[in-house]
Amino acid sequence: MPPYTDQENGVFHSVCPLDCPDACALHVTKKDGKIVKVSGNPDHPITKGTICHKVRHMADRIYHPERVLHPLKRVGPKGKGEFQRISWEQAITEIENRYRSIIQEHGPEAILPYSYYGNMGFVNADGMDRRFFHRLGSSQLDQTICSIAGNVGYSYTMGVTGGISPEETVKSKLIIVWGGNLVSTNMHQVVLAEQARKNGAKIVVIDVHRNQTGKWADWFIPIHPGTDAALALGMMHLLFAEHLVDEAFMEQYTFGWKELREHVKEYPPERVSRITGVPEEDIIKLAKMYGEISPSFIRIGNGLQHHDNGGMNVRTIACLPALTGQWALEGGGAVKSNGWYGQVNFSALQRPELRSNKQARTINMNQIADALLDLNPSIHALFVYNSNPAVVAPNTTKVQQGLMREDLFTVVHDLFITDTAKYADLVLPATSTFENTDLYKSYWHHYMQLQEPIIPQQGESVSNFQLFKSLAKAFGFDEEAFDDTEEDLIEQALDFPSNPYLQGVTLRALKEKGWVKLHMEAGKPFLKKLPTTSGKIELYSESMKKKGMPPLPTYVPLEEGFDTESDVRKDERYPLMFVTPPNHQFLNSTFANVKKHQYLEKQPLLQIHRVDAAKRGIIDGDLVRIFNDRGYCVLPAKVCEDMLPGTLISQGLWWGGELQNRVNHLTSTRVADMGGGATFFSTTVQAEKTEET
Numbered sequence: 001m002p003p004y005t006d007q008e009n010g011v012f013h014s015v016c017p018l019d020c021p022d023a024c025a026l027h028v029t030k031k032d033g034k035i036v037k038v039s040g041n042p043d044h045p046i047t048k049g050t051i052c053h054k055v056r057h058m059a060d061r062i063y064h065p066e067r068v069l070h071p072l073k074r075v076g077p078k079g080k081g082e083f084q085r086i087s088w089e090q091a092i093t094e095i096e097n098r099y100r101s102i103i104q105e106h107g108p109e110a111i112l113p114y115s116y117y118g119n120m121g122f123v124n125a126d127g128m129d130r131r132f133f134h135r136l137g138s139s140q141l142d143q144t145i146c147s148i149a150g151n152v153g154y155s156y157t158m159g160v161t162g163g164i165s166p167e168e169t170v171k172s173k174l175i176i177v178w179g180g181n182l183v184s185t186n187m188h189q190v191v192l193a194e195q196a197r198k199n200g201a202k203i204v205v206i207d208v209h210r211n212q213t214g215k216w217a218d219w220f221i222p223i224h225p226g227t228d229a230a231l232a233l234g235m236m237h238l239l240f241a242e243h244l245v246d247e248a249f250m251e252q253y254t255f256g257w258k259e260l261r262e263h264v265k266e267y268p269p270e271r272v273s274r275i276t277g278v279p280e281e282d283i284i285k286l287a288k289m290y291g292e293i294s295p296s297f298i299r300i301g302n303g304l305q306h307h308d309n310g311g312m313n314v315r316t317i318a319c320l321p322a323l324t325g326q327w328a329l330e331g332g333g334a335v336k337s338n339g340w341y342g343q344v345n346f347s348a349l350q351r352p353e354l355r356s357n358k359q360a361r362t363i364n365m366n367q368i369a370d371a372l373l374d375l376n377p378s379i380h381a382l383f384v385y386n387s388n389p390a391v392v393a394p395n396t397t398k399v400q401q402g403l404m405r406e407d408l409f410t411v412v413h414d415l416f417i418t419d420t421a422k423y424a425d426l427v428l429p430a431t432s433t434f435e436n437t438d439l440y441k442s443y444w445h446h447y448m449q450l451q452e453p454i455i456p457q458q459g460e461s462v463s464n465f466q467l468f469k470s471l472a473k474a475f476g477f478d479e480e481a482f483d484d485t486e487e488d489l490i491e492q493a494l495d496f497p498s499n500p501y502l503q504g505v506t507l508r509a510l511k512e513k514g515w516v517k518l519h520m521e522a523g524k525p526f527l528k529k530l531p532t533t534s535g536k537i538e539l540y541s542e543s544m545k546k547k548g549m550p551p552l553p554t555y556v557p558l559e560e561g562f563d564t565e566s567d568v569r570k571d572e573r574y575p576l577m578f579v580t581p582p583n584h585q586f587l588n589s590t591f592a593n594v595k596k597h598q599y600l601e602k603q604p605l606l607q608i609h610r611v612d613a614a615k616r617g618i619i620d621g622d623l624v625r626i627f628n629d630r631g632y633c634v635l636p637a638k639v640c641e642d643m644l645p646g647t648l649i650s651q652g653l654w655w656g657g658e659l660q661n662r663v664n665h666l667t668s669t670r671v672a673d674m675g676g677g678a679t680f681f682s683t684t685v686q687a688e689k690t691e692e693t
């Protein structure tokens, strides 16, 4: 069979590369050499042929008239986006010359790579790029923007970031979606939950606003932002008090349950109600449901961990299934992320031994705003790929100021002139996933998948893999690590005997069908193999204690915001919480520049509670200025009652367009309690009516 790229017509296997738990298997249809359709591959055991609208319209992005197809050099002021075409040779030579002089003057640490998972492929997000920057000796980036606080928190309880298999959840009788907008962000879990519902399951959604998932639930519980740990502790209080716990299970599989039983006495329903805004009778009803219905499943979302206390929120909720012995039942337990099962051999992929500067500092990506302006010694070169920090990172005002620095040499590798690329000295054209070879896992289901190129590389675009390989050659790096092909990287990544789940997952097997299921039998019995200090589920954690954190799950009020328990605002000027989760039709900031997706999403909005709107004389459609000390943004109001008073919502990371609508102007670079995670949703603001656009 000739390579897919040489076949003008046909239907080809592919994988969605986006940062989404579902990792859907795709069918890409080509006619006369062009992609004419992207649909789901019906044979995939989990994603079964359904995909979201975003990716159904992916071809609009691939063939977008504004796609960058040649290297570009800045000719206007930074931020203006004025560029002229140059050759690849010029681009590589310019990077080489600039890097060499920066290294000579300031050392390699003055160079910072900035990347995330615009493309989740191991080859293009975790491979040749890392080898290049290791060998160069640059500063390292701590990739903390997404899920780290919750993953660390979950691991304190369970030892790993792994939960039950999605397939099992059709057997669950109670499904609690906690701080996750599954209808938009994990649609195949919704399909499975619907099957469970047909078998009698009830679906409860706990969120700070009634999003699409809240509307789909049997019972929606609105809560004050950052107070979920208190709700979980209140449930534990009642489970113990009403003898709805499974003592035999806790005795065998948990550590510290008796200490927890005493500790949760501090969380009676009336106190928890004051903290969370959830009525006492609802707390009692929820605890009773959780204590009486089995098997029960909690899908822990990312929303409740983008807070000052995000790690503790997840650590606390992760304790609940153990109290009622859910982990022993099929369809019982929880999932925060299942990424751990598909761990590959990162050291073979990234080759840390190539590091020429082992002392190089590590910079938390959430603090790029501060790093660009305040760090000493300074950053003099920024290399951005797979990410759009001018839109997605906290404190946009400051990020923009940093990117404006004349002495900062910025290179952006992307498919578009993003907000970040507008500040670049050089913009380099990136291939789309359908032009690449790569390996994908899912952080929800258990299938590894292979991507092979379907269309030729468009224009002069190159993959991340190719780009960093060329740069390594230009710098004269002659280690064999820089000779590897994409397929070599995939084989090295999968050659990892210390992860028994990878048994049977080989390049050859992947080529046969496009996907291979992880060897899930390797983990059984799950509860006997937990790598916590005690080897058990840790309701009490010595390791947290050693790090100066409360060893038992505990409610810790937000740093910024107000202490709902005492009703005291930490800063009277900013009495409202501003929560800015992703929207339905974009993937973070990806697609925000594609007409089809803009049309489907309509416009950015500020959802404001009727009570808060009335206090400020705001009615539907009014422009509202939302501000704090860090900056402001302007959004049209949608007055509603989908959240508790005091919480404002704006979904989606918009860019381009007329309005000053970048929500991250308001968010802080303060980091969460665990893992240096982001605190996007612990943001306080004031809001007022405005005429300004």
Ligand SMILES: Nc1nc2c(c(=O)[nH]1)N[C@H]1C(S)=C(S)[C@@H](COP(=O)(O)OP(=O)(O)OC[C@H]3O[C@@H](n4cnc5c(=O)[nH]c(N)nc54)[C@H](O)[C@@H]3O)O[C@H]1N2
Pocket (backbone or CB within 6 Å): 019, 020, 021, 146, 147, 178, 179, 180, 181, 182, 184, 185, 186, 206, 207, 208, 209, 211, 223, 224, 225, 226, 227, 228, 300, 301, 302, 303, 304, 307, 579, 581, 582, 583, 584, 585, 586, 587, 588, 589, 681
């Ligand atoms: N359509 C679409 N899908 C996506 C993405 C996208 O941008 N668009 N992004 C992808 C990425 S990178 C990620 S990380 C995931 C994220 O997807 P999810 O895991 O669903 O997390 P979020 O959407 O960030 O937040 C989920 C919900 O948490 C709520 N929330 C905020 N604070 C709190 C709180 O204190 N308590 C509670 N209970 N709820 C709270 C938010 O209002 C939001 O409705 O989605 C992925 N999938």
Ligand SMILES: Nc1nc2c(c(=O)[nH]1)N[C@H]1C(S)=C(S)[C@@H](COP(=O)(O)OP(=O)(O)OC[C@H]3O[C@@H](n4cnc5c(=O)[nH]c(N)nc54)[C@H](O)[C@@H]3O)O[C@H]1N2
Pocket (backbone or CB within 6 Å): 019, 115, 116, 117, 118, 119, 124, 145, 146, 147, 302, 384, 385, 386, 387, 388, 389, 391, 392, 393, 413, 414, 415, 416, 418, 430, 431, 432, 433, 463, 464, 580, 581, 582, 587, 588, 589, 590, 653, 663, 664, 667, 680
């Ligand atoms: N206020 C607020 N801010 C948030 C969030 C939130 O909920 N609220 N969510 C946060 C979360 S969870 C995340 S994960 C981050 C995500 O932030 P990012 O990782 O920056 O994700 P995207 O906005 O999707 O930008 C990815 C970029 O990579 C480019 N790209 C895609 N494929 C490739 C490729 O193969 N090569 C190269 N070189 N480029 C490619 C895309 O065109 C796009 O411009 O945002 C965070 N920011």
Ligand code: SF4
Pocket (backbone or CB within 6 Å): 016, 017, 018, 020, 021, 022, 023, 024, 051, 052, 053, 054, 055, 187, 587
């Ligand atoms: S974004 Fe998510 S739901 Fe949509 S196709 Fe990709 S993996 Fe599937």
Ligand SMILES: [Mo]
Pocket (backbone or CB within 6 Å): 019, 145, 146, 147
């Ligand atoms: Mo994310």
